[in-house]
Amino acid sequence: STATMKHIYKAGAQPDAPTMLLLHGTGGTENDLIGLAEMIAPGAAILGVRGNVSENGMPRFFRRLAEGIFDEEDLIARTAELGSFIDAAAAEYGFDRKNVYALGYSNGANIAASLMFHQANVFKGAILHHPMVPLRGLTLPDLTGLPVFIGAGENDPIVPRRETEELASLLSGAGADVHMHWERQGHQLTRTEAAAAAAWYKSQA
Numbered sequence: 001s002t003a004t005m006k007h008i009y010k011a012g013a014q015p016d017a018p019t020m021l022l023l024h025g026t027g028g029t030e031n032d033l034i035g036l037a038e039m040i041a042p043g044a045a046i047l048g049v050r051g052n053v054s055e056n057g058m059p060r061f062f063r064r065l066a067e068g069i070f071d072e073e074d075l076i077a078r079t080a081e082l083g084s085f086i087d088a089a090a091a092e093y094g095f096d097r098k099n100v101y102a103l104g105y106s107n108g109a110n111i112a113a114s115l116m117f118h119q120a121n122v123f124k125g126a127i128l129h130h131p132m133v134p135l136r137g138l139t140l141p142d143l144t145g146l147p148v149f150i151g152a153g154e155n156d157p158i159v160p161r162r163e164t165e166e167l168a169s170l171l172s173g174a175g176a177d178v179h180m181h182w183e184r185q186g187h188q189l190t191r192t193e194a195a196a197a198a199a200w201y202k203s204q205a
């Protein structure tokens with residue numbers, strides 16, 4: 001079945017430009033991270049997606065029982081749904097499925113991490129702003145060489161420091177090349193964190 005998700009697509013400046021998959025935080029939309037993507041990866045194609053779950057009218061990518069406590073069954077199903085949607089969008093718009101970077105914040109970073117926990121080669125790279133450990137007890141696929149930027153807050157009230165470190169070590173343990181960037185502005189995605197992500201992305205190219 002074809003997964004339908006509300007989205008916006010913008011072609012890249014060059015046919016071989018990467019595609020930035022934009023995944024918003026709770027209450028966001030497919031448009032939220034466009035400015036960030038243009039700053040991090042100028043000229044990239046953009047696929048901004050809106051989460052299919054509504055929490056009191058706030059879009060999310062999967063259900064939660066409480067803040068930081070996820071509905072794992074829904075998370076697993078929504079992860080597969082998003083994966084199918086990316087595949088279908090690549091076929092529809094003609095972008096290279098093998099050249100997709102995830103750019104996610106908070107809830108969107110969590111489903112991006114979940115995709116990496118479930119599928120090898122789902123992304124060319126990933127920029128995760130304030131992610132959590134999406135699921136525990138999984139055997140991760142081989143992520144050898146996968147470049148991952150994690151931006152986090154030492155004093156993030158939603159994501160404890162040890163949880164960020166746990167995610168980094170799970171991804172590194174599967175072979176990913178994880179770069180950590182720490183801020184002290186709680187759960188916010190600050191300009192300096194965005195600038196650090198942009199510098200990291202540039203260093204990949």
Ligand code: MLT
Pocket residue numbers: 025026064067068069106107108110132158
């Ligand atoms: C989540 O539910 O994914 C996390 O608590 C982050 C958020 O508030 O969206």
